[in-house]
Amino acid sequence: MTIITDPQDMQQDAIKSFGQKTVGFVPTMGALHEGHLSLIRKSKQDNDKTIVSIFLNPTQFGENEDLSNYPSVIEEDIKKLEGLEVDTLFLPNKKDIYPETFATFVTVEGITNKLCGLSRPVHFRGVSTICTKLFLLTLPTVSYFGQKDYQQSLVIRRLVKDLNISTQIEVLPIIRDADGLALSSRNVYLSANERVESLKLNQTITQAENLVRHGEKEAHAIKTFIKEDLSKSSLIKIDYISICHPETLEELTVIGNHVLIAVAIYIGSTRLIDNCLLSK
Amino acid sequence: MTIITDPQDMQQDAIKSFGQKTVGFVPTMGALHEGHLSLIRKSKQDNDKTIVSIFLNPTQFGENEDLSNYPSVIEEDIKKLEGLEVDTLFLPNKKDIYPETFATFVTVEGITNKLCGLSRPVHFRGVSTICTKLFLLTLPTVSYFGQKDYQQSLVIRRLVKDLNISTQIEVLPIIRDADGLALSSRNVYLSANERVESLKLNQTITQAENLVRHGEKEAHAIKTFIKEDLSKSSLIKIDYISICHPETLEELTVIGNHVLIAVAIYIGSTRLIDNCLLSK
Numbered sequence: 099m100t101i102i103t104d105p106q107d108m109q110q111d112a113i114k115s116f117g118q119k120t121v122g123f124v125p126t127m128g129a130l131h132e133g134h135l136s137l138i139r140k141s142k143q144d145n146d147k148t149i150v151s152i153f154l155n156p157t158q159f160g161e162n163e164d165l166s167n168y169p170s171v172i173e174e175d176i177k178k179l180e181g182l183e184v185d186t187l188f189l190p191n192k193k194d195i196y197p198e199t200f201a202t203f204v205t206v207e208g209i210t211n212k213l214c215g216l217s218r219p220v221h222f223r224g225v226s227t228i229c230t231k232l233f234l235l236t237l238p239t240v241s242y243f244g245q246k247d248y249q250q251s252l253v254i255r256r257l258v259k260d261l262n263i264s265t266q267i268e269v270l271p272i273i274r275d276a277d278g279l280a281l282s283s284r285n286v287y288l289s290a291n292e293r294v295e296s297l298k299l300n301q302t303i304t305q306a307e308n309l310v311r312h313g314e315k316e317a318h319a320i321k322t323f324i325k326e327d328l329s330k331s332s333l334i335k336i337d338y339i340s341i342c343h344p345e346t347l348e349e350l351t352v353i354g355n356h357v358l359i360a361v362a363i364y365i366g367s368t369r370l371i372d373n374c375l376l377s378k
Numbered sequence: 379m380t381i382i383t384d385p386q387d388m389q390q391d392a393i394k395s396f397g398q399k400t401v402g403f404v405p406t407m408g409a410l411h412e413g414h415l416s417l418i419r420k421s422k423q424d425n426d427k428t429i430v431s432i433f434l435n436p437t438q439f440g441e442n443e444d445l446s447n448y449p450s451v452i453e454e455d456i457k458k459l460e461g462l463e464v465d466t467l468f469l470p471n472k473k474d475i476y477p478e479t480f481a482t483f484v485t486v487e488g489i490t491n492k493l494c495g496l497s498r499p500v501h502f503r504g505v506s507t508i509c510t511k512l513f514l515l516t517l518p519t520v521s522y523f524g525q526k527d528y529q530q531s532l533v534i535r536r537l538v539k540d541l542n543i544s545t546q547i548e549v550l551p552i553i554r555d556a557d558g559l560a561l562s563s564r565n566v567y568l569s570a571n572e573r574v575e576s577l578k579l580n581q582t583i584t585q586a587e588n589l590v591r592h593g594e595k596e597a598h599a600i601k602t603f604i605k606e607d608l609s610k611s612s613l614i615k616i617d618y619i620s621i622c623h624p625e626t627l628e629e630l631t632v633i634g635n636h637v638l639i640a641v642a643i644y645i646g647s648t649r650l651i652d653n654c655l656l657s658k
Contacts, residue, residue, distance in 0.1 A: 109544060117393050201487040202506070202540035208481045226482070227541075234514075234542045260482035261507075262514045264389060 112237040119146035123238030129169040129283035133273040137242035151188040158224025317341035337362035392517040399426035403518030409449040409563035413553040417522035431468040438504030597621035617642035
């Protein structure tokens with residue numbers, strides 16, 4: 099595996115492959131888990147070359163968020179990537195990605211003012227900006243994202259289309275622990291107690307999904323069910339419950355053929371998200 | 379000359395040349411004058427292939443600006459481009475560049491909140507967004523801009539660097555009519571009387587430049603001179619007078635080795651800009 103730290107070197111290397119080989123790209127913030135690895139395996143399977151980036155992107159964290167605590171285990175990450183025979187790890191420094199004079203941001207309007215965008219106002223601006231930069235540095239044929247960050251994948255699809263960035267976006271299913279908790283680098287923050295309570299998130303969403311599958315069409319009824327069910331745990335504080343259209347993220351009154359059930363909670367100081375996409 | 383209207387066709391064509399040939403790109407809004415043609419000639423001279431785009435970009439016009447009056451002479455433009463043996467004209471439609479779902483914008487902070495950015499608050503966001511799109515659709519080795527829109531060229535340089543867009547930016551000197559008026563597609567708005575008075579803009583800046591060359595270091599003195607000199611014309615209304623650093627656009631108190639003298643005026647309803655860059 100080649101490790102490239104300099105953005106200009108990365109771009110020069112990418113230009114060589116551009117149009118010649120199919121390149122799969124998996125952008126990450128490190129602390130790699132099976133969710134990331136599932137994206138990398140898919141990339142390896144479908145492309146001539148796979149690039150993974152690890153960059154803990156400061157611009158997508160708000161002032162009071164967990165940037166300084168975010169798990170960093172770069173040596174373990176490198177071993178995992180070598181095990182999967184990743185071709186290139188792009189591992190840039192903060193100062194090369196955001197030099198002192200840096201002043202340009204990419205923003206997606208509309209869909210970023212909902213769900214996670216409400217409690218994390220600068221988050222999607224940071225995600226959009228870093229992804230634009232990474233796409234233009236790695237020039238991938240296909241870029242892989244996980245459905246756990248559903249809204250993020252929607253924002254990325256939008257900006258790639260709007261800015262005419264030449265990459266396809268593929269979104270792969272949520273990977274869960276055996277007990278159902280969606281994998282997240284943030285799960286390491288959870289105490290043993292909190293870890294047990296966190297299972298409720300997926301369980302409640304699954305029950306809500308079943309209600310919809312069995313014919314419940316009132317979004318309000320589903321929301322009430324989720325709210326009441328999550329409230330049974332004293333450790334859980336609800337951030338949002340959304341029953342919305344999967345493309346526009348507009349809240350639904352009546353559930354139609356396509357619906358996203360998305361929930362964000364706090365357990366202690368850890369923020370967890372999970373979702374379920376239903377199409378009839 | 380090949381005329382391409384579909385953005386996807388443009389990008390596919392550009393991908394074929396990318397990394398193989400040097401491509402020069404001149405983005406325009408049409409109504410081509412000698413200023414544009416000077417950029418195209420330079421591109422032809424320095425590159426294997428030259429792409430010119432004509433797109434009257436609505437997002438860079440404010441609500442009360444001259445979008446609906448902006449001159450459009452596409453047949454004459456095409457003749458001029460054929461005369462210069464331009465390889466490709468990219469002539470997209472508004473709905474293909476900004477489909478109904480379009481929601482993504484590129485913004486450059488800091489330098490856009492000065493000079494023209496103050497009287498045209500959405501202007502540079504529109505310029506930054508369209509230029510990002512055009513760069514990614516045409517994949518040029520070098521892109522050419524004119525110094526008349528000095529602040530624009532600075533914004534473009536900044537965003538290209540910040541977003542890691544793989545193109546060089548070359549900024550070429552202001553082209554003037556024989557009487558000194560900087561060429562602009564907007565000059566056609568001027569009545570005969572206004573056309574005569576408009577000469578004062580360049581004359582005053584040139585006199586200010588001479589004051590600096592002869593040792594005047596007080597920015598305030600230069601500003602006062604420009605203000606008083608322009609005020610001699612009853613047709614001229616000053617938008618701004620800036621004596622600033624050419625990189626940061628910060629207003630100067632004491633003029634050092636590098637200075638930009640930039641002025642914007644209204645003559646009737648026509649807004650004209652001109653500038654002079656001095657380095658010792």
